[in-house]
Amino acid sequence: MKYVADEKRYDSMQYNKCGESGLKLPAVSLGLWHNFGDNADYENMCKMCFTAFDNGITHFDLANNYGPEAGSAERNFGKILNEHLKSYRDEMVISTKAGYYMWQGPYGDFGSRKYLIASLDQSLKRMNVDYVDIFYHHRMDKDTPLYETMWALDQIVKSGKALYVGLSNYDGKTMKEASDILRELRCPFVINQNRYSIFDRTPEQNGIIDAAVTEKKGMIIFSPLAQGLLTERYLKGIPDDSRVKTDGRFLKENSVSADYIEKAIRLNEIAKERGQTLAQMALSWVYAKEGVTSVLIGASKPQQIKENIGMANNSTFTKEELELIDEISK
Ligand SMILES: NC(=O)c1ccc[n+]([C@@H]2O[C@H](COP(=O)([O-])OP(=O)(O)OC[C@H]3O[C@@H](n4cnc5c(N)ncnc54)[C@H](OP(=O)(O)O)[C@@H]3O)[C@@H](O)[C@H]2O)c1
Numbered sequence: 549m550k551y552v553a554d555e556k557r558y559d560s561m562q563y564n565k566c567g568e569s570g571l572k573l574p575a576v577s578l579g580l581w582h583n584f585g586d587n588a589d590y591e592n593m594c595k596m597c598f599t600a601f602d603n604g605i606t607h608f609d610l611a612n613n614y615g616p617e618a619g620s621a622e623r624n625f626g627k628i629l630n631e632h633l634k635s636y637r638d639e640m641v642i643s644t645k646a647g648y649y650m651w652q653g654p655y656g657d658f659g660s661r662k663y664l665i666a667s668l669d670q671s672l673k674r675m676n677v678d679y680v681d682i683f684y685h686h687r688m689d690k691d692t693p694l695y696e697t698m699w700a701l702d703q704i705v706k707s708g709k710a711l712y713v714g715l716s717n718y719d720g721k722t723m724k725e726a727s728d729i730l731r732e733l734r735c736p737f738v739i740n741q742n743r744y745s746i747f748d749r750t751p752e753q754n755g756i757i758d759a760a761v762t763e764k765k766g767m768i769i770f771s772p773l774a775q776g777l778l779t780e781r782y783l784k785g786i787p788d789d790s791r792v793k794t795d796g797r798f799l800k801e802n803s804v805s806a807d808y809i810e811k812a813i814r815l816n817e818i819a820k821e822r823g824q825t826l827a828q829m830a831l832s833w834v835y836a837k838e839g840v841t842s843v844l845i846g847a848s849k850p851q852q853i854k855e856n857i858g859m860a861n862n863s864t865f866t867k868e869e870l871e872l873i874d875e876i877s878k
Pocket of ligand 1 (some may be wrong): 578579580581582609610686711716717726741742769770771772774775777778779781789790791792827844845846847848849851852853855856
């Protein structure tokens with residue numbers, strides 16, 4: 549059946565500029581790290597993309613290695629795009645990345661010019677698109693000179709294969725150095741992608757948020773729900789259809805410890821008092837932080853996406869709430 553996007557799709561979503569750039573991202577973006585590989589159900593993938601787009605989520609985040617197998621999420625997304633969403637391509641921001649292991653030998657990992665350029669060419673083929681909107685270097689690489697990686701990103705933009713550049717998992721100091729190089733090259737570096745949540749405070753410690761604000765770059769936050777731990781999913785045991793059970797590569801059974809359950813129950817109480825679900829509160833907590841452009845969620849069901857976009861209805865916190873959340877999450 550032909551998909552026709554909801555006419556009211558832009559009515560309730562907020563859009564924020566990536567720093568000082570002209571590019572706006574939705575408050576909630578959809579990531580395809582899980583549930584879009586060849587082990588997942590294609591109909592469900594379609595429904596999740598449609599639900600997202602119908603609700604104003606214009607930004608779809610991928611990487612070369614998303615699957616399993618690596619590459620299959622791009623292939624499946626490309627199929628959805630070409631079968632159903634092609635006429636909306638100019639309303640969408642599609643991002644992909646390279647920086648983690650992708651193929652064997654010395655040229656399929658890290659940050660060399662050789663790897664990044666070849667990898668993006670492969671990604672474009674898998675998605676069957678001419679360009680991506682944002683191309684990220686996926687992680688810092690101390691063995692490749694920073695200028696080599698940045699020159700490669702710049703060439704990628706200038707060759708028309710990506711419109712903007714992003715950096716992922718960089719710390720504040722390295723991002724600032726990269727930003728200086730890219731500014732000299734007049735390369736549109738607009739966004740940082742880092743993990744941040746009530747349970748993972750790394751960006752408060754590694755200087756990335758401060759540097760993003762100073763450099764006037766955007767911040768998109770991944771795993772804001774700690775892969776599902778900051779939802780009601782595991783409060784009564786480990787469901788068979790949860791990430792822990794269906795995948796288990798990155799979120800392991802031992803994460804659902806007695807200590808975790810106690811914290812999650814207490815956080816859930818705060819959420820209820822705020823009139824939110826735990827997932828919504830966890831997302832609005834991240835979204836309320838200075839410099840945050842978009843929260844990048846994953847989902848296994850369309851209903852989760854619908855619930856999560858409701859986070860924008862209450863993104864202010866009292867000082868007491870913030871202190872209590874800090875105390876619980878220690
Ligand atoms: N740059 C990087 O290095 C990097 C690394 C990781 C991720 N990312 C990006 O960030 C995206 C999001 O990461 P993530 O998937 O870890 O994010 P997340 O939003 O923290 O976790 C998503 C998972 O939480 C569960 N969930 C979501 N909403 C829920 C709700 N309302 N109620 C109950 N459970 C809910 C689902 O798991 P169930 O399967 O249990 O339902 C879902 O798959 C990725 O897809 C990817 O695009 C980037």
